[in-house]
């Protein structure tokens with residue numbers, strides 16, 4: 764049975780993951796408005812992944828006889844000054860999520876909650892991948908600077924991202 768402290772902390776994490784989905788969907792909408800469908804696709808796939816993260820926590824709470832309690836999801840920003848600014852926000856956001864996951868792992872250690880500790884391993888690995896993917900795209904955008912031609916090439920590339928891939 765899950766402790767109240769861990770149950771509350773995971774409910775907060777469900778909210779953080781759902782906010783992540785909302786943030787990436789806001790970024791998708793931003794890119795749709797800029798006619799960058801590939802970037803929008805990448806963000807929609809990312810938003811779906813974040814919903815999957817939220818649902819993994821949801822399922823785990825129920826499996827361990829906890830109680831899922833949902834809170835309001837904060838309003839995400841709506842505009843960014845450039846694709847690079849969007850991906851800088853993604854990098855900062857994922858670093859924040861990594862620290863939230865690390866906090867959960869530290870709490871699991873502190874209260875000797877082994878089941879949650881093991882469950883969190885998947886998220887710890889996932890965060891390494893999420894941070895690396897965002898940084899790679901941010902670095903590429905930084906390299907191309909103002910080149911519209913290169914931006915459209917990246918847009919085509921990001922348009923190939925499919926659910927279940929990187």
Ligand code: FEO
Pocket residue numbers: 780783812813816857860893
């Ligand atoms: Fe659910 Fe992007 O971390």
